[in-house]
Structure formats: C-alpha cells, structure tokens
Amino acid sequence: MTANARKKRNVAALKHAVRSYPGFLWWGLGQATNGGLGFYVWMIVLTAIALVGANAWAHQVARGMIVTNMTDHVSWGLYIANFTFGVGLAAGGVMMVIPAYLYDDEDMHKVVIIGEAVAIAAIVMCTLSVLVDLGRPDRFWHLMPVIGRVNWPVSMLTWDVIVLNGYLVINLHIVGYLLYMRYLGRKPNPKWYVPFVFLSIIWAISIHTVTAFLYCGLGGRPFWNTALLAPRFLASAFVSGPAFIILVMRILRITTGFAAPPKPARTLIQIIRVAMTINLVMLASELFTLFYTGGAHGESAKYLFFGSHGHYGLVPWIWTAIACNLIGTGLFFMPDALERSNTRIAACILCIVGIWIEKGMGLIIPGFIPSTLHEIVEYTPSLTEWKVTAGIWAFGFLLLTVLLKLITTVFAAEAHKTEIA
Amino acid sequence: MTTDNSFPQEPHDGEHLKPLLPILDQPSTRRTLLKTAGAALGLAAFGEALSPLMVIPENVSVDEFLQQHYKELTDEDKKKVFARLEAETKERFGADVTITDSKPIPGVRFAYAINVSKCNGNGKCMEACNKENNHHRGVDQSYIRVLEMTKGSMDMENGSTTYDHTVPQDDKFYLPVQCQQCDNPPCVSACPIEATWKEDDGIVVVDYNWCIGCRYCEAACPYHARRFNWELPEIPPEEVNPNQGYLSNRIRPQGAMEKCHFCLHRTREGRAPACQEACPTGARVFGDLNDPDSAINYVLKNKRVFVLKEELGTKPSFFYFFD
Numbered sequence: 006m007t008a009n010a011r012k013k014r015n016v017a018a019l020k021h022a023v024r025s026y027p028g029f030l031w032w033g034l035g036q037a038t039n040g041g042l043g044f045y046v047w048m049i050v051l052t053a054i055a056l057v058g059a060n061a062w063a064h065q066v067a068r069g070m071i072v073t074n075m076t077d078h079v080s081w082g083l084y085i086a087n088f089t090f091g092v093g094l095a096a097g098g099v100m101m102v103i104p105a106y107l108y109d110d111e112d113m114h115k116v117v118i119i120g121e122a123v124a125i126a127a128i129v130m131c132t133l134s135v136l137v138d139l140g141r142p143d144r145f146w147h148l149m150p151v152i153g154r155v156n157w158p159v160s161m162l163t164w165d166v167i168v169l170n171g172y173l174v175i176n177l178h179i180v181g182y183l184l185y186m187r188y189l190g191r192k193p194n195p196k197w198y199v200p201f202v203f204l205s206i207i208w209a210i211s212i213h214t215v216t217a218f219l220y221c222g223l224g225g226r227p228f229w230n231t232a233l234l235a236p237r238f239l240a241s242a243f244v245s246g247p248a249f250i251i252l253v254m255r256i257l258r259i260t261t262g263f264a265a266p267p268k269p270a271r272t273l274i275q276i277i278r279v280a281m282t283i284n285l286v287m288l289a290s291e292l293f294t295l296f297y298t299g300g301a302h303g304e305s306a307k308y309l310f311f312g313s314h315g316h317y318g319l320v321p322w323i324w325t326a327i328a329c330n331l332i333g334t335g336l337f338f339m340p341d342a343l344e345r346s347n348t349r350i351a352a353c354i355l356c357i358v359g360i361w362i363e364k365g366m367g368l369i370i371p372g373f374i375p376s377t378l379h380e381i382v383e384y385t386p387s388l389t390e391w392k393v394t395a396g397i398w399a400f401g402f403l404l405l406t407v408l409l410k411l412i413t414t415v416f417a418a419e420a421h422k423t424e425i426a
Numbered sequence: 427m428t429t430d431n432s433f434p435q436e437p438h439d440g441e442h443l444k445p446l447l448p449i450l451d452q453p454s455t456r457r458t459l460l461k462t463a464g465a466a467l468g469l470a471a472f473g474e475a476l477s478p479l480m481v482i483p484e485n486v487s488v489d490e491f492l493q494q495h496y497k498e499l500t501d502e503d504k505k506k507v508f509a510r511l512e513a514e515t516k517e518r519f520g521a522d523v524t525i526t527d528s529k530p531i532p533g534v535r536f537a538y539a540i541n542v543s544k545c546n547g548n549g550k551c552m553e554a555c556n557k558e559n560n561h562h563r564g565v566d567q568s569y570i571r572v573l574e575m576t577k578g579s580m581d582m583e584n585g586s587t588t589y590d591h592t593v594p595q596d597d598k599f600y601l602p603v604q605c606q607q608c609d610n611p612p613c614v615s616a617c618p619i620e621a622t623w624k625e626d627d628g629i630v631v632v633d634y635n636w637c638i639g640c641r642y643c644e645a646a647c648p649y650h651a652r653r654f655n656w657e658l659p660e661i662p663p664e665e666v667n668p669n670q671g672y673l674s675n676r677i678r679p680q681g682a683m684e685k686c687h688f689c690l691h692r693t694r695e696g697r698a699p700a701c702q703e704a705c706p707t708g709a710r711v712f713g714d715l716n717d718p719d720s721a722i723n724y725v726l727k728n729k730r731v732f733v734l735k736e737e738l739g740t741k742p743s744f745f746y747f748f749d
Contacts, residue, residue: 035461052468052471054720056472056475057469058477059472060474060476060478063475063476063477063478063479064478066478066479066481067479068484068656069680069681070639070654070657070681071656075656077607077644077652077653078650080641080645080654081641081645081646135640138640139639139640139681140637140638140641140654140655140680140681141638141639141679142635142638143482143486143640143683144638144639146639147495147619147636148618148619149619149639154616154619155618155619155620156496156617156618156620159615159616160617160642161617162544162616162617164619166618219642221506223612223645224648225612225647225735227739273641301581301583304583337563342532356497371643372645375583376650377650378571378573378582378585378587378603378649378650378744379581379583379585379649
C-alpha cells in the first residue's frame with residue numbers, strides 16, 4: 006500500500022461511520038493487527054513466549070505449586086517479585102500525567118496517553134502475576150465482592166485488589182474515551198475525563214503505597230517492617246516508569262515514525278534525576294539503620310549483601326542492582342541524557358534492570374531469609390517459574406503493542422486529516 | 427475476524443465508497459484471511475497450551491467448586507459436604523474415614539504451655555503430629571518445629587531445627603514451636619477472604635476448602651506456624667487416621683494452607699492433643715484458661731512464664747516456662 010493510499014485510508018477511517026464504541030474497538034483491533042513483516046515477527050515471537058508461559062502455568066496448576074522452587078520458608082518468589090515491580094511500572098506513568106494536567110505542559114499532553122497505555126499493560130501483568138501465584142486459582146471467585154467473602158478493610162491484600170482493579174478501569178476509561186473522541190474527530194468533553202485524570206493521579210500513588218503496606222505491615226518480617234518502604238517504592242517507581250516510557254517513545258519513533266516532541270522526555274529525565282537520588286538516599290538510610298544497629302533486624306540485609314552462614318544466593322543479584330542503579334543514575338546526570346542519545350537509552354535500561362532486582366528479588370526474597378524461626382533456606386526460581394514469568398511479560402508486551410498501535414493509528418490519521426484540511 | 431481490516435464507512439456515503447474500494451479490494455482480503463487464520467491458529471495453540479488444566483474438572487467436582495464458606499454452611503450442607511469428602515478420601519487414598527465437626531465448648535479457652543526445663547528435644551511430638559494429622563509422609567511434615575538452642579542465649583539465630591544426634595546434648599536446650607494461637611493473629615488479619623479465623627475457644631482454624639492459597643498468612647505469621655500444601659499429600663491407606671475433623675486433621679487439598687489446630691477434633695471431645703499425649707518428658711501442659719483449677723492456670727500463676735516475640739503484640743495463647 007502506498008503512503009498516499011494509507012493516508013487516504015486513515016482519513017476515511019476518521020470519517021467514522023462506526024459510531025459505537027464497540028465498533029470502534031473492533032476497528033481498532035483490526036488496525037492494531039496490521040503491520041509490516043517486522044511487526045508480525047515481533048507479535049509471533051511474543052505470542053509464542055506467552056503460549057510457553059500459559060502451558061507452564063497449566064502444568065503448575067495440574068501438578069501443584071511443588072513445580073516451583075518456593076517452600077514454606079520462602080513462600081513467595083519470582084511471581085510476587087515481578088508483581089511488585091509491575092505495580093511500580095504502572096504507577097510511574099503518573100509522572101507524565103502530573104506535568105500534563107497539573108502543570109499544563111502542552112507537549113506532555115500530546116504523549117501522556119503512552120504513559121496510560123503502559124499503566125494498563127503493567128496492571129494486567131500484575132494481576133496475572135498474582136493469579137499464577139495462587140495455589141487454587143479455581144477458587145478465584147472467593148475474592149469477589151458479594152459472591153465471595155472479602156476481608157475488607159482489615160486485609161491489605163483486599164485493598165490491593167481494589168486499588169489495582171480500580172486503576173485499570175480508570176485508565177481504560179481515560180485512554181478509551183480520548184482515543185474514541187479523536188477517532189470521531191470530536192473535541193473530548195473535559196467533564197468526561199478530567200475528573201478521572203485527577204482521580205488517577207491519587208490512585209497511582211495509592212496502588213504503590215498499598216502494595217508497600219502489604220509487606221511493611223507485617224511485624225514478623227523485620228526486613229520489610231519499615232516505614233521507609235512505601236516512600237522507597239514510590240521513588241523507585243518514578244524512575245522505572247518514566248525510564249520505561251522513554252524507551253517506548255524511542256522504539257515508537259524508530260518503528261512507526263511517531264515523533265514525540267523532545268520536551269516530554271526531557272521533563273521525564275529531570276523527574277528521574279530527582280526520584281533516583283531520593284531513592285538512593287533512602288536506600289542508604291535504610292542500610293545504615295540495618296547495619297549500624299546490627300542484631301536480628303539486620304540479618305536479612307546481611308544475607309542479601311554479603312551472604313550469611315555460608316549462603317550467598319542473592320549476593321550477585323543485589324550487587325548487580327547496585328551497580329546498575331549507580332551507573333544508570335550517573336548517566337542520567339550527564340548533559341547528554343537530555344538529548345536523544347545512547348547515553349539516555351543506556352541509563353534507562355540500567356535503572357530499569359537495577360530497580361527490577363532491587364524491588365523484586367532483592368526485596369521479596371530476603372524478607373523470608375532467615376525465616377521467622379531464623380532458619381536459612383535459599384531460593385532460586387525454577388524453570389517453570391521463569392517460563393510463566395516470561396509468558397506474563399510477553400503477554401504484557403503484546404497488549405502494550407496493540408494499545409500503542411491503536412494510539413499511533415488514531416493519532417496519525419488525525420495528523421493527516423489536519424494536513425489535508 | 428472478517429471485517430477487522432475494513433475501515434468504517436457510512437452506508438450512504440457513496441462518494442467515499444468508490445475511491446476506497448480498490449484499496450480495500452485485494453490486499454485487505456488476503457490480509458483478512460491471513461489474520462483470520464492466524465487468530466484461529468493462535469486460539470488453537472492457546473487451547474492446547476492450557477490443556478493440562480483439564481484435570482481441574484476431574485479433580486474438582488461442581489459441588490466442591492460451588493461450596494460456600496464454612497460459616498455459611500447449614501447443618502444439612504455440612505452433612506453433604508462431609509459425605510462427599512469421605513467418598514473422595516476413599517477414592518483417592520483408599521481409606522474409610524469419618525469427618526466430624528466438633529464445636530467449641532462454651533466457656534472454654536484453650537492454652538498450651540511448654541516446660542523448657544523438661545523438654546529434651548526427642549521429637550516424639552512431631553512424630554505424633556505427623557500421624558494424627560494425616561500429614562504428607564514424603565516430607566515428614568508436622569506442625570511443630572523443635573529448635574535446639576545453645577545454652578546462654580534465647581536468640582533463635584543460634585538455634586537449629588535440623589539437628590541429627592542423640593538428645594539431650596549437655597550444652598543445649600530445646601524449644602518446640604507450633605501455632606501460638608494468638609489472640610491478635612496477624613495471619614487472620616492478612617487473609618483476604620476470611621478463610622482463616624479465631625474460634626471462640628481460642629483456636630485459629632482454616633477452611634481448607636475456602637483458602638485460595640495466596641500464602642499471605644504464611645508471610646504474616648511470625649512463628650513459622652503455617653504450612654502450604656505444595657502438592658497432594660501421600661499417605662498409605664493403612665496409615666490414614668480415620669477420625670477426622672473438617673477444620674482440623676482431614677487430608678488437606680493441594681494448594682491450600684494448613685496449621686496446628688490444637689487437635690480440636692480431640693481436645694473439644696475432652697481428649698489431650700496428640701503432641702501432649704506423645705511427649706515422654708511431661709514437658710507439655712494443656713488446658714482451659716477459664717478453669718481456675720486447670721494445670722495450665724497453675725503454671726501461669728506459679729512459674730516464670732514467657733511468650734515468644736512478645737514485642738510483636740500478637741498475644742499468644744502458647745507459653746513457655748522454666749522449672
């Protein structure tokens with residue numbers, strides 16, 4: 006199809022005979038599954054990985070959680086580690102929403118929808134990560150209000166279910182409404198989305214705070230039982246989220262030619278500089294308390310950073326994370342990071358990897374080591390756990406690709422329309 | 427997936443239809459076909475990938491799937507549920523068992539105390555627990571862990587649960603730990619679906635058929651008292667304890683949590699818990715806190731008593747004392 010033909014098509018698309026939202030979604034699905042060879046290879050590879058993950062999970066359900074390497078000592082592992090990171094990714098998108106809506110940053114306004122798309126995909130990944138961690142997924146309905154028996158407001162886990170699902174619905178509404186209006190060529194009515202945008206700002210903070218409360222509310226786990234956990238979660242989320250979005254914008258520029266203005270990425274870099282510094286200061290403060298005071302409270306940290314009683318399972322992980330975070334932060338502070346440079350990309354990747362470890366394997370696992378009776382049982386994820394996790398990530402990317410494809414199609418069509426007009 | 431590539435058109439918008447048709451024509455039909463085929467293939471592959479899930483309808487009957495929370499079951503419901511569970515136990519484990527539902531005795535509040543001076547770490551309590559409670563035989567599961575502690579320290583850091591030598595050792599003392607039946611149980615607060623709760627006689631129980639297996643309670647418990655059924659337990663038919671309680675020692679389903687329940691199917695019928703009965707040293711004292719003449723009250727009034735991790739505010743009903 007020639008560029009001209011595509012242009013005409015896009016304009017025609019905006020001529021919108023389909024005046025229903027489901028019709029728009031159906032059209033969008035069609036658009037989002039169109040692409041070149043590279044696109045199809047990407048989608049097929051992701052689908053294949055997702056299928057491997059689905060199969061591994063099905064085996065896990067059939068044979069029991071024994072196929073994971075979790076034990077009664079380390080009863081949460083890779084799944085919950087990924088869940089925690091994913092919540093941060095979802096919450097991080099709010100760092101585009103705040104400049105766009107609270108500070109009326111025009112350029113940020115143009116790309117804020119990318120952050121919301123990332124949030125949607127991340128939340129779906131989080132939900133899947135929790136689902137695969139359940140020993141009895143067939144009893145999932147016990148968690149539903151009315152038909153189940155929800156221990157609300159006492160159990161922090163019920164809060165988490167509520168805030169995560171709420172955040173998903175809010176973002177689906179905002180993204181769906183704004184895209185549909187653009188598609189119809191109508192001006193979005195602020196009444197229908199601005200209140201939800203402001204709600205989503207508070208909500209984004211809440212999802213990560215509640216997720217931190219899940220851990221720091223447990224008195225029996227000294228490594229988690231710290232008031233700094235929620236602020237640390239937020240600070241690191243405001244690094245990993247924006248860093249991921251910067252990468253997404255770069256990939257979009259290369260693959261679809263969707264050119265975001267340069268300013269939003271710069272704003273995000275400034276946010277990352279501040280957030281990462283705060284994150285590192287809090288980490289240092291945490292480590293000081295743990296190591297200077299010593300005693301039983303510092304035992305998990307000792308195991309994590311230096312090994313304990315001949316067990317060193319997490320030592321390589323955490324030092325990789327520390328190295329990634331420090332180098333990444335250093336790169337973010339280089340003037341080059343403000344330009345569209347490789348420095349910027351390297352900094353983003355390093356910080357994402359660093360935070361994924363620090364907040365995942367580096368936070369969840371040491372909470373269980375030593376155990377509450379001070380036994381040391383180590384944990385490394387099993388092949389099944391890696392497969393399922395890879396499957397969830399692949400599905401998340403699949404979903405994100407479809408969402409971005411839809412967004413860029415609608416945006417491109419609108420751009421052409423203005424061009425022709 | 428037949429129309430997904432055609433963009434929307436207004437039915438009466440003839441002038442738009444015309445120039446667009448050539449574009450729509452060939453490539454889109456081929457692409458649509460390919461996409462339809464791709465979607466069909468993807469769905470088939472997805473179905474195949476998930477096919478191991480087909481064991482769920484085999485293992486989980488419709489009645490089990492729809493079963494309500496213990497507290498919502500009527501006596502009639504319970505009769506049906508227990509009969510179903512008994513039949514399933516016969517089918518899967520080859521044992522004839524009776525499942526009962528002992529209720530808390532009004533006015534009774536159970537508590538446990540361990541005489542640390544007497545306990546010599548022989549581990550008979552763990553063995554008895556394993557047999558009484560139909561634990562998985564393959565992994566020597568038990569609700570009790572006995573810590574071998576170094577004299578001169580109450581720090582569990584210096585303890586070991588994996589000791590394998592003759593007991594007692596001269597420089598050691600022994601500290602058995604099981605569910606402390608807290609009055610302020612962190613596990614009950616953690617559970618998102620009320621699958622675990624504290625009964626009127628102080629025992630914290632689990633509805634094994636309601637638990638979704640998220641293991642948040644296991645993370646919340648400061649005493650390592652909770653266990654997860656990582657797989658279906660294996661027990662030879664002749665070793666299955668046929669006297670089973672719904673909230674206590676019946677064979678637990680795969681994927682659900684379990685914990686010490688003070689042998690409520692025995693203690694609520696006036697018998698001693700299995701671990702106490704098995705203890706050869708007389709270190710274990712069990713009884714009713716509300717009975718002023720009970721042995722447990724004698725211990726609390728006359729001995730130097732302590733609880734584990736008192737600073738956490740869990741208020742255990744489980745005490746330790748020295749002679």
